[in-house]
Amino acid sequence: MGDKTGICDSILEAIGNTPMVRLPRDFDPQIKCEVLLKLDYLNPGGSMKDRIALHMVRMAEKRGDLKPGGRIVECSSGNTGAGLCIVAAALGYDITIVIPDKMSSEKISALRALGADVVVTPCNVDIEDPMHYTKVAGRIAEQTPGSWWPDQYHNRDNTDAHYYSTGPEIWEQSGGKIDYFVAGAGTGGTISGIARYLKEQDPNIKIVGVDPPGSILAHYWNTGEVCESGPYAVEGVGEEEVPNAWDPKLIDEYLVVRDADSFAMARKLAATTGMFPGGSGGMNMAAVLELAKGLPEEARIVTLLPDYGKAYLSKVYSEDWLRDCGYLPQVPAATAKVSDLVHENSRARVYDDETLAWAIRQAGERGVRPLSIIARNGEALLGILDEDKAISVLSQGADLESLKAGDFVTTAPAVLKLDQPWKDAVDALANHEAVLVKMKDGGFATFSRQELMQGLKRLAH
Ligand SMILES: Cc1ncc(COP(=O)(O)O)c(C=O)c1O
Structure with missing residues (x-):
């Protein structure tokens, strides 16, 4: 990161190399094993998506898909959008981000602050509906000359970004001793890229996927069938179709965590350790604790806190919102x-x-x-x-x-x-x-x- 003074020539050099923190032993007295958390919310855009934004753009430039003066058009639940905005600002591209309206207002405001044209679409529409955010992004990209659509859900460079950066960082920081890696999937790029790298280093490492109940991914992993998707509130994870950036063959086990448990865990982590994740980090940690219950002291689990809790002050971290939405007892x-x-x-x-x-x-x-x-x-x-x-x-x-x-x-x-x-x-x-x-x-x-x-x-x- 930066030169030897630590000064970066561009914000892009500040992406990656995030810290890994050990979960305090007294976090849950039932847990004997060691848990390491990779704080990817400490990336400049507040999430691990900065990594894929940079890699996808660099590869698009290399292939000639994105040329100087061009426009990046992407559909994003917020984090990839923020990452792409940072890369676009640093490299001089225009950018349009299409975002569904269930996302927090803080995330939408952040995209605008980072210079994007933001298009907000309804979240309550079928994936085949022309107003679905993926369809809207595709249409804008098609109709705008000089534009490039990264299409993170089906872009191999999304997965490769984690294979080339997050995976090696985790391997190095944990000194090559990892028993389990636990993560949720949205596009699947994070878990698949990290899993591919870690399994190449040590095939015994077990990869555990995590999913919210309304997502199709865990069901697909278990049965090979695409089921009907349902509503859930945790942001960034879970899917309603199978993304190409996700490689289910690399995953050894799938756990499902309810929204209420994800949010409660994120809040506990923030309040008792100072690590401040969004809902998906809470989801990962809830799965980690479930898994950890059966593991001995010498076992080590690694997980990721994908994004920053500050983006969810009006949701996960608002007791009123939790009560109004039924995530606290009635x-x-x-x-x-x-x-x-x-x-x-x-x-x-x-x-x-x-x-x-x-x-x-x-x-x-x-x-x-x-x-x-x-x-x-x-x-x-x-x-x-x-x-x-x-x-x-x-x-x-x-x-x-x-x-x-x-x-x-x-x-x-x-x-x-x-x-x-x-x-x-x-x-x-x-x-x-x-x-x-x-x-x-x-x-x-x-x-x-x-x-x-x-x-x-x-x-x-
Ligand atoms: C907050 C959050 N957590 C987790 C994920 C899942 O990451 P991936 O898309 O690499 O599967 C995302 C993806 O958007 C996210 O925004």
Whole structure:
């Protein structure tokens, strides 16, 4: 990486050579064997896909498929997109990324930040549908002169990137002692490239694939048949058709891990070790622990944390999202309270003697609406920000710093208590877009119909 000073001439030299970290022995008292985690989320684009982006582009240049001034067009769940954007930026190519709408908004924003034209497609369509993200990418590439579609799912260079970089790094870092390598597959490039390299060094190394339940890959590996795919939420892994970058012959065993277990494991890893993976890293680790239960102290398992947890703060790392989507236990409807439905949304404590400018920042910029206004003296709730009056002075260009929030107060909608029955929230929101909830610290949180719609999914009837 870089020259001997460690300075890289280009971001591209910072790709690869990621660290490998031993799982602390007390992570799970049931596990005796050694577990090594390759932190590929520490690549510049936040995932192991930087490696394939660079290799696929270099090979396309070599073959003449991508020429100076050309455009890269790819469909990506985000990470290959980010890797390709980095390579495109460093080498001066234009880039279009097609991404399905189930992906986190952070990932989509990152692609835009890295200079891509982003096309968002619906995720709820069949693979044969012309709006499926692979079909859209193919069409754009076909219709755009000078463009090149890496087609990571069926590109041999995807697999080779891991054969030439990740596999040798893992072999070297583990000093040639590996009993199991565990990884999930999306395109299959990671597991297949690494497996091919490791098995060439030591044919006794066992390769364990991991899959979410709705994917076809584990079923195909077990039966040779392509089954119907189903929904799952972990991003980047699992497939609905068999990708050519995946080589099932190199895999010795397949484990299936539920979304809820993948997310719980990612969170445990982050909170207790400081290693901060996305959902697929949690999935890999859940499979590792399952496998490790039966292994002796001297055994060694290696796995990969493919991407960075920071891309999933609004999903895997949001307790509200986990609850709303059913990844945490439901609450019995018979006993549920308002506290079971409210979200950890943005809150603000605005006093009557603060400026209107400050109040408008809370309501406008941070979206805290309705915004409660509290008396400095005594902490009583005076009401909520009168938005009509605030908009009126805003549109007149008034000096907001000289106006007081306390002069822009209107009657508060219903104020719920946390220990009220949840049905009171349904009644209160029948006539209001949002109401207030008095929190334990005496402050007021907003509670909207949108949150109610999400929160009601937490109840078991
Ligand atoms: C987060 C994440 N984990 C795992 C994978 C699977 O890697 P591969 O496509 O090499 O099978 C991907 C692929 O996109 C991914 O984005």
